[in-house]
Amino acid sequence: MRVASRSRLRSVPALLVLLTTTVVTPPATAADGPVEAGIVVRKVENLPADFVNGVDVSSVVALEDSGVVFRDAAGRPADLFAVLARAGVTDVRVRVWNDPYDAAGNGYGGGTVDVARAVGIGARATAAGLRVLVDFHYSDFWADPAKQQAPKAWASSHAGEYDPHDAGRWFGGSAWDNQALFAADGRPLESLNVFAHARTGSAAPREVTGVEAVALTVPGGSPVILPESVTVTYNDGSAERQAVTWSGAQGWMSGPGSYRVSGVTASGHAASAAVVVAQHDFLRNPGFEAEDTGMWERTGTGVTVRSTDDPHSGERSAHFHSGEPYSFTVAQRVEDLAAGSYVARAALQGDGEATADDVRLTLATPAGPSRSASFAMTGWRNWSTPTTGAAEVAEGGSATVAITANLPGGAWGTVDDVELVRHLPPGADTVALRALVDRAGRVDRDAFTDASLAALDHAVEVARVVLGALSPTADGVAGAARRLDDAFGALDLDGPGARVEETDAAAGGSRAVSFRLDSAYSFTPSQRLSGLPAGEYALSAVTQGAGAGPSDTPVLSVRSTAGSADAPLELAGWKEFRTATTAPVAVGADGELTASASFTPGAGARGSIDDLRLVRAGAADVDTSGLAAAVTGAEGIDLDGCAPESAAALVAAIERAHVVLDADRPSRGAVDDARRALDDAVADLVVRDTARAAPGQGVLSHDNGWDTGLRDGAYTVRVNLWWGENATSLRLYENGALVAEGRLPAAEPGAQRAELVVTGKAGGSHLYRAEFVNEAGTSTSGDVRVAVRR
Secondary structure, eight states: OOOOOHHHHHHSOSOOEEOSOOOOSSOOOGGGOSEEOSSOBOOOTTOOTTOOOEEEOTTHHHHHHTTOOOBOTTSOBOOHHHHHHHTTOOEEEEEEOSOOBOTTSOBOBTTOOOHHHHHHHHHHHHHTTOEEEEEEOSSSSOOBTTBOOOOTTSOSHHHHTHIIIIIHHHOBOOGGGOSOSBOTTSOBOGGGGHHHHHHHOEEOOOOEEEEOOEEEEEETTSOOOOOSEEEEEETTSOEEEEEEEEOSGGGGOOSSEEEEEEEEETTSOEEEEEEEEEOOOOSSSTTSOSSOOTTSEEEESSEEEEEOSSOSSSSOEEEEEOSSOEEEEEEEEEEEEOSEEEEEEEEEEEEOSSTTOEEEEEEEETTEEEEEEEOOOEEEEEEEOOBOOOEEEOTTEEEEEEEEEEEOTTOEEEEEEEEEEEOOOOOSOOHHHHHHHHHHHTBOGGGBOHHHHHHHHHHHHHHHHHHTBSSOOHHHHHHHHHHHHHHHHTOOBSSTTEEEEEOTTOSSSSEEEEEEOSSOOOBOOEEEEOSOOSEEEEEEEEEEEEOOOTTOOOEEEEEETTEEEEEEOOOOEEEEEEEEEOOOEEEOTTOOEEEEEEBOOOTTOEEEEEEEEEEEESSOOOOOHHHHHHHHHHHTSOGGGBOHHHHHHHHHHHHHHHHHHHSSSOOHHHHHHHHHHHHHHHHTOOBOOOOSSOOOOOEEEEOTTTSSSOOSSOEEEEEEEOSSSOOSEEEEEETTEEEEEEEOOOOTTSOEEEEEEEOSOOSEEEEEEEEEEETTEEEEOOOEEEEEOO
16 A cells, blocks of 8 residues: 555554664663563664664654644653654655645645655754655655656646546555554654664563454355464564354355454454455466466467566466557457356556557357456556456356457556356345444444443344355345344343333333332433434433432433533333423534433332434425436336346336435435436446447547537537447436437447537537447447637
8 A cells, every 4th residue: 555545644643654673872782671661672683873763754744734743752742853863763764756736736645745845854854963865756746666657847648647647546645654653642652662672672561462364265165164273473472373262153154255254262362254255267377377378368469478567466467568559369268168147357457548548358158248348547556347247158158258458559557367257146135234234333332231232243243244245145134134133122231220121111112221220320321323414403202210309300412513402301100101302403514413311310210211213303304306206217117128237226226216215304415316326327227239249439529610610619529330339328428427318229230320419518628428338338439529719
């Protein structure tokens, strides 16, 4: 990882990188150690007195500008460089970029160190008696041997793409800075003493520093056997094997997927196992690791199979590069397959250098149309991992997986981990199960007993294992949901006298929080909520009970960052139910709120609280008529003539819209998101056809300035698909937004044509792009730009 996000830069302050294991000044002697400390450091023998002790301080100004305050060992605010010098640091490194700002003056991150900022950092370091090493980057942001982006000041195609293709992806802080020498409050950590301890050595009480993380990859259909023991390491460098007891959640694994199982060692430390149940890959040498690559047929130029450049996994890949325009195909044919549906997958990283780049993954079978998917070429180690649509194979049939590229000079990258696997069905609906898992994450863990929380945690783990399957089973989803429901029902309040139980004194249903104790006691059930839409909310609850004294007044409370409200709860007598409601409280953009009820009953007081409800208040209802109309229109579409995958996507979007429409008070955001998903699913519908490959590459043109001699915003954009496979539908985008779509009449072997008449377009530059779709895939035209002068 090269960088962290801006939020990490702000939320984890005072992070510096240790460049070399170093020695304090003045040097200690071997007779001084090992010293007692909070960390264990092995003594480095024979260090010279002038050994360089260095840290990278490039982010210091950015950290301080975001509010970070560095402190000395006593907790007093102090200059960072003085603190470092006292700890024995002798040198600092400062990386410097040419122009690390976008057109609006916003810094790219990573310290945003230009020459002026580097000079200021160097001056502060020199004043503290430290030497300075300047690390020049001949770029505007990160550069290394595999990523050489020219600075904007150089008038080149690289420079023109700089922001979106470099800083636009790598924006933020620096992982190199993320070895903490200071705590979040700016105090120096024990790790800062490593400069002194390197010469003397240091000792600390023996503690566990790590438990081996188990990682298994198991072929589909094989049993999952977790190890009986794991390695536990200690801060003194020693290690030992310890028996581990696994949670049993592995029994809920179902077919291919990625799973995680928890465990506990004999000494009580947490262990974990990551298990990947892999689908069988029918390709031979899919990662180009084996010396025999004869199964891969290669044509064209610019590609090297079994290269060591940038593999996705393992040590080998298929690498491509040429200084001139080039094309190639790498393909493998597999025979004697069982009947069924198959898909192809692969991983690619690289930079295409132009909008006309085309690297495509194709799955072809004699039994039906070919399926293809395009790779995205978005930069070094930005992996694109597309999956083709499903292709049918007859019993004993064959399939060919091919990577085909047509690239301009200078384009480069690697392909790796090519797969031909069985197409899995979508699996059972997991929406309700995911909602239960989210609900478990909002439980106020301070309010319940450890034992009941442990049961809830195990139920959540089981649910996550079920959700980890690529195709979850209906039985697994239902079983995990039942476990979570049971765990919620069994949560016990952590406090004397109160418990969740079956009772005939419930306000609704059969369960409530009951309370009674022969001595004075207190308890507070509460729940923290997040993700609420901004607005006003009121909390209500129903209580009943007897034996309360004049001062035994329970309180219903609701709290948010924007305000709070309380309401008294009444114990009017046994089964004399009373409802209390708080005043509305605003919830802001953070979407967080805490609801609670506080009780301090006297000896002998008894009762119950039930039916707590948090409801929207104040704001008017959101208009859902537009969404309802869109659902009606979508439900009227005949899906029998559409490709199954696109039809399934529309059915899912319709179901999502119904969930929103069925809500009492859906939020504006939920309504808008459901409408967008529905519109996108309708636009993405693919009509069934006999295409054996994705459409050919279409061409766009326009007559702006040619029809009238004026570039006045009235023009026609024409779309022509001159050659290749026909498309069944067309989407046209203007400046990245969909502006037109529709069906294309079949014309094969002739050309297909369409046009968009534009009037009243505002002055400026407008970019158009078309997508051609058939059941076998999607192709994209080149861009055409229309300049309007008004």
